[in-house]
Amino acid sequence: MALNPGDPAPDFSLPATGGETMSLAGLKGRKAVLYFYPKDDTSGCTLEAQAFNGLRQAFAAADTAVIGVSPDPMKSHDKFRAKYGLEFPLASDEAKAMLEAYGVWVEKSMYGRTYMGVERTTFLIDRDGTIAKVWQKVKVPGHADAVLAAAQAL
Numbered sequence: 001m002a003l004n005p006g007d008p009a010p011d012f013s014l015p016a017t018g019g020e021t022m023s024l025a026g027l028k029g030r031k032a033v034l035y036f037y038p039k040d041d042t043s044g045c046t047l048e049a050q051a052f053n054g055l056r057q058a059f060a061a062a063d064t065a066v067i068g069v070s071p072d073p074m075k076s077h078d079k080f081r082a083k084y085g086l087e088f089p090l091a092s093d094e095a096k097a098m099l100e101a102y103g104v105w106v107e108k109s110m111y112g113r114t115y116m117g118v119e120r121t122t123f124l125i126d127r128d129g130t131i132a133k134v135w136q137k138v139k140v141p142g143h144a145d146a147v148l149a150a151a152q153a154l
Contacts, residue, residue, distance in 0.1 A: 002103050005133055009034075009125045010101035014091040015074055017081050022067055022091045024129055031064040031132075031151055035122040036104040040072045040080035040090075044120070044140050051144035053086050064151040067091055070118060071099060124150050 003010070013023040035052065037045045052059075052066050059066050066088040072080075077090040091098075099105035099118060108117045120138040123131055124147060133150050135143065 003123070003131055003134060005131050007131045009123065009129050009131050010098070012093075012098040012101065014069070014093055014098060016067070016089040016091040017074070017077050018089060020089055022089055024125075027065055027125070028129060029127055031062065031127055031154055032125045033059065033064055033066045033122060033147055033151065034069055034102070034125065035066070035120075035138075035147075036069050036099065036102065036118050037120055038118040039070060040076045041083065045070070046080075046084060048120070048138070048140045048143065049080070049086055049090075050084060051140065052147075053084070053088065055144050055148050056087055058148055059151060062148065062151045062154075064124075064148075069093055069098065071096055071105075122147055124154065126154060 009024055011024045016022040039045055068090045071093055073094055074092045077092055081090055093099050096105050104119050104121045106119045107114055122135040122138055124133040126132045132154050
């Protein structure tokens with residue numbers, strides 16, 4: 001089931017980099033960007049992470065937390081974050097419960113082979129835990145800027 005603006009954001013609690021636990025409840029009162037990406041340290045995912053990281057001060061000024069989510073284990077997230085100097089949390093959903101709740105764990109196809117994977121998707125969540133905007137099948141160039149503009153307008 002696809003989530004749409006106006007829907008309540010599904011609750012979650014996941015381990016994140018820096019020894020944190022990220023949860024929807026912990027974000028209440030702040031706007032949040034949850035961006036779902038397929039895999040640490042791959043070209044598109046690295047560019048997306050670097051774009052969000054480059055705008056982190058502007059997101060902070062807009063009172064908006066940025067959290068990257070993928071099924072990669074914490075060890076991979078820690079390496080990825082350190083390698084590129086990422087200063088926002090990356091949450092690990094190895095069990096894929098959050099990925100499924102947000103509708104981003106989908107059947108994909110490449111070179112005639114089908115497999116399950118993360119569809120690059122971003123959710124902007126308002127201070128009350130309601131989905132304000134959804135970007136599906138994200139193309140990385142310019143995406144972080146578009147998300148920032150939406151967060152600033154919210």
